[in-house]
Amino acid sequence: MFKLSLLPLCTAGSRLLLASVMTALLSGCGSSSSDSSSSDTDDASDTVETTYTYSDCSSLTLQVELMACLAENFLSTLTDSEIDTVLNDLTENNATETWSNLPAPSIDYNGILIDNLSSDEAKTAAEALLSAALSADGNETMEGVRMADEYLSTFDGNVYGEDNYAIALLGSPSTTAAWMVEFTGHHYTFFSSFNAEPVSLTPNFVAIEPVSWTVDNQTYAPMAKHHDALVNLFDSLDSGQLVTALLEGEYDDVLVGPQDDGNYPEQQEGLSVSELTDQQKDLVIAVITAYAADANETGQLDDYISDEQLAETYVAYASYPDMVSQSAYARIDGPSIWIEFTVQGGVVFSDNHYHSIWRDKELDYGGNFDL
Known part of the structure; x- marks a missing residue:
């Protein structure tokens, strides 16, 4: 997890991105393609079989190229079933009807919960993709809201949690065509959209409960x-x-x-x-x-x-x-x-x-x- 001036807490259970992990992910360290890197992506491309491989993204300076690279890296870590769940057509219904400010399992989010990803490699690649969609301020906001949900999990662990948030891709990652990263859960949602260049981060829902809390004499x-x-x-x-x-x-x-x-x-x-x-x-x-x-x-x-x-x-x-x-x-x-x-x-x-x-x-x- 990023160590930020506003939110310095780093808990053992948190999977939010460390700066060192982000660096390793961008350079492709410790990762390789596996049997799950090839999938039949019916949702996004009917019967066309697409193979996703883990690449070195560290030299990419254009945001759309970086995001497409990290998205393919994420897909390369998934099983065939997970790819089918994560990769969806870019349609109005898939975008507008699949997010909520209600926590899972109250709603069936689009995509897959971070908590339900089958490997630590997949979870780390997902966090790298999410982090790259946001500025330093944006990462601070996302981290803080998810920390609040993790705090709520100490009162109701069946409903709340920092990884009880879903990630989905609408459209296939591309540097020329329209696609987006959807990240949604209880008190935080964004749609990071691209069409040959970054377009928007909206809708962006931001909420918090409690508005502040204290752990180990540190207030958030x-x-x-x-x-x-x-x-x-x-x-x-x-x-x-x-x-x-x-x-x-x-x-x-x-x-x-x-x-x-x-x-x-x-x-x-x-x-x-x-x-x-x-x-x-x-x-x-x-x-x-x-x-x-x-x-x-x-x-x-x-x-x-x-x-x-x-x-x-x-x-x-x-x-x-x-x-x-x-x-x-x-x-x-x-x-x-x-x-x-x-x-x-x-x-x-x-x-x-x-x-x-x-x-x-x-x-x-x-x-x-x-x-």
Whole structure:
């Protein structure tokens, strides 16, 4: 597991990627093709038999080439049955209907659970692929959320756990054609999409329970950057701006969550960023960065914070602007970006917890479907 400034815990049971393991994987150390490297991939290519071999990815500098290489490395570690489960057609149904914020076994995720992979080699290759899809910030977010689920497993090990997350490939790994990596589970989901270049990391669902916890005198709060950025923004608004930013009604969860693709309001609501001071605009950018900086080389963040996009972006909240009280809700709504953050009642614990989502109105699922 990466040792990060925010999340320094490294537990014996964790399989999250160590920097040293990532280096070894990129160079192909300690791995080779086996009988499971050849498979009949009916899902993705009908009756065409494809052989996957483990390659040295360390010299690859283009993100799409690196991801395709790591994806094939992952496939080369799988049994025929696992390949059939992991490799799926790139269809709207396979993308939009197979993820959830409910933990397994409450839902039959697309792909295969990390915990159910048949070898340590496969698990390590999967983690390498997931890690490469994300920036350093993104790895920190993913690691923290999964650590929280591992913490929950000490209270209910049949439902929660850091490896109770599923990985799937939609479409065959390619440097020219569209495909994506889907990673989904209880409180974290991303779709890393490619079409000759990195396209998007969205939808990206990020949630946490508990919002913070302490182990061995070390406190962890993986979504502090998201929460604190929103608090700083709404604390900066004066009374008149808060009135303008207030939405009618109460929001008990995100509007555009799993299986609610395209469920955006017909009109933007709230306070226009164009009416904010330069300092307040920087606080909006900080919120956007807390989410979009998790993507690796998609260019989405730069697009969202351009002057043109910010001029047409709105901020809003419902119920409470403190992002602490139950039913507190926040929204960033731009021409392309959509962010929601909600404060939920507790499920495992009595304290509140967070649900949030980052969407791209044009590029969700790589922009492959008309949602």
